[in-house]
Amino acid sequence: MKPVTRALAAVVLAAVVVAFASDQVPSVDWNTVARIREEGLQRSQVMDIAGYIVDVLGARLTNSEDMKRAQAWVKGKMEQLGLENVAVEPFMDYGVTWDNEYFSLHMLEPDYQPMTGFPLSHTPGTPGKVACPVVAAEIRTKADLAKFKGKLKGTAVLASPVLAISQASLAQGVARMTDEDLEKLQENVAPPAPRPTPPPTNPDLLKPEEKIAFYKAEGAVAVLQCEGGRPGVVIGFARPGTKDDKWSREASLGSLPIISVTPEHYNRMVRIVNRKIPVKVEIEVRNRIGDKVEKAANVLGEIPGTDLADEVVMLGAHFDSWHASPNASDDAAGCAVALEAVRILKAIGAKPRRTIRVALWGGEEQGIFGSQEYVRAHFGIPGDPKNPPTPAYEKFCAYFNQDYGAGQFRGVYLQGNEHVRRTFAAWMEPFKDFGMTALSIQSVGSTDHVPFNAAGLPAFQFIQDRIAGTAGHTNLDFLDTLSAEDLMKNAVVEAAFAYHAAMADQRIPRKLLK
Numbered sequence: 444m445k446p447v448t449r450a451l452a453a454v455v456l457a458a459v460v461v462a463f464a465s466d467q468v469p470s471v472d473w474n475t476v477a478r479i480r481e482e483g484l485q486r487s488q489v490m491d492i493a494g495y496i497v498d499v500l501g502a503r504l505t506n507s508e509d510m511k512r513a514q515a516w517v518k519g520k521m522e523q524l525g526l527e528n529v530a531v532e533p534f535m536d537y538g539v540t541w542d543n544e545y546f547s548l549h550m551l552e553p554d555y556q557p558m559t560g561f562p563l564s565h566t567p568g569t570p571g572k573v574a575c576p577v578v579a580a581e582i583r584t585k586a587d588l589a590k591f592k593g594k595l596k597g598t599a600v601l602a603s604p605v606l607a608i609s610q611a612s613l614a615q616g617v618a619r620m621t622d623e624d625l626e627k628l629q630e631n632v633a634p635p636a637p638r639p640t641p642p643p644t645n646p647d648l649l650k651p652e653e654k655i656a657f658y659k660a661e662g663a664v665a666v667l668q669c670e671g672g673r674p675g676v677v678i679g680f681a682r683p684g685t686k687d688d689k690w691s692r693e694a695s696l697g698s699l700p701i702i703s704v705t706p707e708h709y710n711r712m713v714r715i716v717n718r719k720i721p722v723k724v725e726i727e728v729r730n731r732i733g734d735k736v737e738k739a740a741n742v743l744g745e746i747p748g749t750d751l752a753d754e755v756v757m758l759g760a761h762f763d764s765w766h767a768s769p770n771a772s773d774d775a776a777g778c779a780v781a782l783e784a785v786r787i788l789k790a791i792g793a794k795p796r797r798t799i800r801v802a803l804w805g806g807e808e809q810g811i812f813g814s815q816e817y818v819r820a821h822f823g824i825p826g827d828p829k830n831p832p833t834p835a836y837e838k839f840c841a842y843f844n845q846d847y848g849a850g851q852f853r854g855v856y857l858q859g860n861e862h863v864r865r866t867f868a869a870w871m872e873p874f875k876d877f878g879m880t881a882l883s884i885q886s887v888g889s890t891d892h893v894p895f896n897a898a899g900l901p902a903f904q905f906i907q908d909r910i911a912g913t914a915g916h917t918n919l920d921f922l923d924t925l926s927a928e929d930l931m932k933n934a935v936v937e938a939a940f941a942y943h944a945a946m947a948d949q950r951i952p953r954k955l956l957k
């Protein structure tokens with residue numbers, strides 16, 4: 444062949460190879476899938492791991508002593524599983540630690556009743572046991588303040604209205620996805636348009652932290668409140684304003700004890716007070732508040748890759764939780780699944796080409812901070828001059844996350860990335876019998892795949908059945924509502940997805956950044 448012809452032939456050949464490569468049906472390693480299924484379904488440890496986190500370690504509020512203890516355990520667990528480069532990696536200054544050590548609330552008059560509730564995080568305790576009258580003092584606007592001026596000294600304030608209790612969740616039972624639900628998700632072929640900007644809020648409405656400041660200035664001793672309206676369920680988060688004051692010791696000590704109460708007990712107090720009959724309660728709260736600003740942390744560990752070790756496949760979930768219960772479904776379950784997935788891969792002696800890294804995030808509940816700071820520090824963000832993409836950005840393969848409760852995987856949200864449709868369809872093929880069949884182009888949010896996705900890195904949440912009790916953020920999220928079978932299946936799927944992503948000829952394709 445003449446040089447010109449040879450060059451032309453090479454170009455044609457290259458074009459054919461490229462066309463072939465992009466047309467290739469992604470391969471499934473059925474032998475490895477069989478070993479993953481055998482290990483994960485016949486010798487599962489996922490409930491042992493979830494059980495230790497939920498029963499023994501308990502709630503895991505970011506930057507609490509509880510969380511530090513839990514992270515030390517999980518680091519040891521990763522080492523025991525044979526992971527490498529295991530690290531508790533600090534990511535940002537996160538204020539002082541806060542832990543609830545004791546709580547009690549009783550109605551003393553007009554009838555004795557022990558009450559169910561818990562203090563919001565980053566609130567102060569009471570000076571020992573405090574017995575005091577209760578006043579209904581719901582305020583919404585600046586104009587409401589005058590009504591209660593001079594009337595709250597030495598009282599516990601009922602700060603929210605009577606809440607209608609809904610039995611709907613009890614009547615509906617657990618929510619498995621029906622075939623129809625999955626079809627609907629798949630038929631929804633265009634991601635939704637951006638939401639319209641919300642109308643401006645009424646400037647006369649008081650911010651929650653302004654209300655608390657008023658109660659405090661008026662000499663109230665505690666604030667009682669209620670959210671949600673599900674039977675027996677207490678919901679409560681952090682003292683209003685914590686993100687602005689960066690979880691500070693001074694702001695926490697300078698606030699009031701704020702206690703979230705179960706709707707049945709809360710409503711009873713409001714109704715009695717509305718009859719002009721005095722209610723007296725006894726409250727005792729002891730909280731341990733740290734005295735120096737500390738960094739919150741993520742916990743990471745790896746199965747190092749072989750010939751493509753600098754390319755990374757990640758899987759994970761958030762290890763932090765709200766503090767009223769161990770939050771079995773939010774997200775001890777996702778953490779146990781990720782740990783079990785890497786346990787399975789180690790147990791079958793998998794030697795992935797790319798590195799498989801598991802990440803158990805902190806700071807998710809307060810604002811997805813752990814994964815956000817991780818992406819910024821390790822991969823960088825295109826278009827952000829302060830955090831330009833690092834060499835690891837190009838080499839990144841994909842991130843898989845579980846955080847929509849503890850229900851089993853039924854498919855994957857493609858997050859607007861059409862390029863992965865056929866690959867994921869192939870990787871789901873061995874799990875049809877699990878009911879893992881759906882691909883939705885929809886983008887979903889609210890958890891740790893978001894910062895990856897926002898930076899243009901492929902990151903995915905699984906479509907999940909919405910089972911498991913009260914769900915997260917409540918006082919009732921314990922091990923009892925987790926389904927072993929669901930979590931076993933999820934760990935098997937996650938292990939297989941991570942393995943296939945780590946072995947594929949090409950990294951997971953990316954969608955175009957806008």
Ligand SMILES: [Zn+2]
Binds near residue numbers: 761773774846890915
């Ligand atoms: Zn969660």
